[in-house]
Amino acid sequence: MPRSAPDHSGIVAPRQLIAEAQARLLSAGIDTARLDAEVMLAHAAGSTRVEVAAGSARISNDAARRFAAMVERRLAREPVAYIVGHKEFFSLDFEITPAVLIPRPETEVVVARALECLSRRRGATRVLDLGTGSGAIAIAIAASAPDSIVTATDISADALAVARLNADRLLSGQRFRLLRADFFEPLEPGCLLGRFDLIVSNPPYVDVREIEKLDPEVRNFEPRVALVNNSGGALESYRRIAHAAPRHLESGGEIVVEVGAEQAAQIAGIFADSGLRVTDVIKDLTGIPRALVAARPD
Numbered sequence: 528m529p530r531s532a533p534d535h536s537g538i539v540a541p542r543q544l545i546a547e548a549q550a551r552l553l554s555a556g557i558d559t560a561r562l563d564a565e566v567m568l569a570h571a572a573g574s575t576r577v578e579v580a581a582g583s584a585r586i587s588n589d590a591a592r593r594f595a596a597m598v599e600r601r602l603a604r605e606p607v608a609y610i611v612g613h614k615e616f617f618s619l620d621f622e623i624t625p626a627v628l629i630p631r632p633e634t635e636v637v638v639a640r641a642l643e644c645l646s647r648r649r650g651a652t653r654v655l656d657l658g659t660g661s662g663a664i665a666i667a668i669a670a671s672a673p674d675s676i677v678t679a680t681d682i683s684a685d686a687l688a689v690a691r692l693n694a695d696r697l698l699s700g701q702r703f704r705l706l707r708a709d710f711f712e713p714l715e716p717g718c719l720l721g722r723f724d725l726i727v728s729n730p731p732y733v734d735v736r737e738i739e740k741l742d743p744e745v746r747n748f749e750p751r752v753a754l755v756n757n758s759g760g761a762l763e764s765y766r767r768i769a770h771a772a773p774r775h776l777e778s779g780g781e782i783v784v785e786v787g788a789e790q791a792a793q794i795a796g797i798f799a800d801s802g803l804r805v806t807d808v809i810k811d812l813t814g815i816p817r818a819l820v821a822a823r824p825d
Contacts, residue, residue: 542582544568544591545561548564548568552564552598552602555602557602559607563601564598565580566607566611567607567611568584569584571593571597572584572594573590597610604743606749609629612624616630616635616663617638617670617671619666619667619697620697621663621693622693623689626686626689627661627686627689628661628749628750628753628754630661633811633812636785636809636818637664638668640809640818642672644783648725651674651675652674652676652725653675653721654672654723655678655720655775656668656680656728657730658728658730659679659680659705660753661690661693662694663693664727665677665679666693666697669701669703676702677701677703677704678703679704680705680707680713682708682714682752683750683752686753710730710764722776723777724776724777724781725782725783726775727783728768728783728784728785729784730764730784731753731756731764732785734760735757737761741754762794765794769797769798769803770801772801773802776823778825780823782821782822783820786818794819798821805819805820806820807820808820
């Protein structure tokens with residue numbers, strides 16, 4: 528790579544580059560080969576995916592060499608989001624590094640339901656995002672509900688640095704606070720979380736015994752702390768959240784959490800045992816239960 532020869536102007540044909548990369552990626556078992564190749568070539572060329580797909584992008588020799596290096600990284604199963612350094616989520620473009628989990632489309636159901644919850648409350652509303660990572664959920668909520676007052680926590684200082692970059696770039700004037708904390712437990716002296724109208728979270732929910740079954744993109748590259756709760760089983764994060772949530776929710780306040788496949792019933796039981804009233808289980812576009820909604824009784 529690249530095998531395609533430039534013309535006399537030093538410009539390489541994008542369609543040929545894409546075809547060659549697609550064939551190599553497919554042979555490595557990467558099902559999203561065409562999409563990945565187009566996204567990487569667009570990034571390498573400073574162009575758009577539409578222009579690349581249409582064959583109208585101008586690909587210099589330098590861009591072709593950058594693209595070739597990206598293809599080699601993808602062949603090693605590094606996720607495209609880490610290679611190009613960004614990922615779209617809820618129509619916002621987030622900066623992404625290996626310090627944070629890559630935002631998934633299915634997580635958008637958490638944001639959508641959170642915004643529904645906020646729409647039922649009057650005035651400024653206080654929102655808490657536990658384990659914010661890149662800030663995707665918290666920033667998407669803040670951008671869509673500018674009257675909200677959003678606090679986002681994470682145990683990782685590196686993740687919070689990424690979230691700060693995204694907040695500074697994507698939010699304009701919203702009341703937004705980042706705090707280093709282990710769920711509800713601030714790691715900064717003298718800081719108190721208080722109560723919130725809405726709590727959201729996409730906590731670690733992979734069983735440590737299942738980690739080797741994950742795709743290599745996830746298993747080998749995404750931060751383990753965002754995938755697995757090492758202090759207990761796959762549901763330990765939900766037990767901790769459910770135990771503390773009633774003390775941090777206003778009367779009638781709601782909580783929306785992402786859940787793993789086949790976990791919803793067990794998590795509903797954990798929340799109910801903690802005095803929360805489970806009100807809904809939301810399916811993603813594939814029909815898998817993906818988010819659970821509960822409320823603190825009035």
